[in-house]
């Protein structure tokens with residue numbers, strides 16, 4: 001069995017997989033990054049799975065930077081690489097490292113593996129990854145990375161099995177949850193994505209602003225200090241700022257402007273993604289909003305009608321797998337986000353390559 005550890009900035013999520021199937025899960029909410037060491041044994045006990053039954057532990061790591069772009073065994077060098085990316089993901093990477101140390105303290109001989117949320121976008125061309133800023137700033141790490149990569153990789157891996165069809169050549173993937181992004185996937189590889197240097201860029205999100213002019217960021221920093229501006233942009237913006245909640249179910253009743261803003265910018269950014277891959281063959285929705293919110297999905301799909309997108313309204317209302325109608329030039333699918341299963345699969349692949357499976 002493989003234990004998947006998602007050690008976040010304020011929560012610890014565990015899932016256990018046997019032969020690619022989930023057999024248990026547990027979660028501890030509201031812990032600080034340095035609390036993972038205490039939380040891990042408790043959460044593991046909750047899964048009912050004994051340490052001795054585990055073949056490996058696989059971690060979700062938010063930021064792998066330019067160096068860590070494939071799943072790998074956790075070694076001292078890999079941990080140093082993850083630590084080097086702490087300035088790029090100051091809340092997440094320390095928590096991921098703490099999760100690894102917590103496992104090592106509990107079971108020093110248990111092999112650990114890491115999968116990176118940034119890795120899927122390593123295939124983006126240089127023109128997409130580069131900001132037009134001086135070379136020294138680029139070399140200091142100020143470039144686009146992209147996120148939600150494990151969700152997109154899981155979607156690419158799982159879609160043909162779910163639809164019974166080959167992977168569409170030009171696929172627009174929409175991960176719409178509290179964090180939200182789009183990805184242009186050409187022949188199975190990411191060629192563009194809406195998040196950039198950090199998960200702030202792109203779409204309007206639960207509490208993040210999405211795309212905003214850099215000079216507006218500087219002005220906010222002038223007015224509120226750097227930490228204050230960071231808090232405004234990451235925690236007080238997005239749907240929370242526009243509608244007083246990050247829950248779409250509430251916003252549909254109370255804040256139509258917030259919903260309209262979310263859908264409008266999803267469509268605007270979709271246009272950019274579609275241009276980056278030279279057209280559109282299929283759309284896939286995932287994440288809490290993407291899987292469940294037929295009203296928001298319908299607004300986004302209406303905005304893409306000019307691309308030949310046409311959906312079946314009853315299928316959409318039922319959150320069905322296939323949403324396209326007979327006239328649609330573009331296939332439309334929904335899939336459940338499956339990052340954790342994908343992380344377990346990636347660890348198994350590394351183990352198979354190492355000969356340790």
Ligand code: ADP
Pocket residue numbers: 176177178179206246247248249287288289292293294
């Ligand atoms: P996270 O990014 O934190 O993992 P989720 O993928 O769980 O977030 O998505 C959270 C979002 O999904 C929230 O905006 C929530 O309102 C929305 N959502 C979840 N279920 C539904 C539903 N049944 N109808 C509409 N929106 C939903």
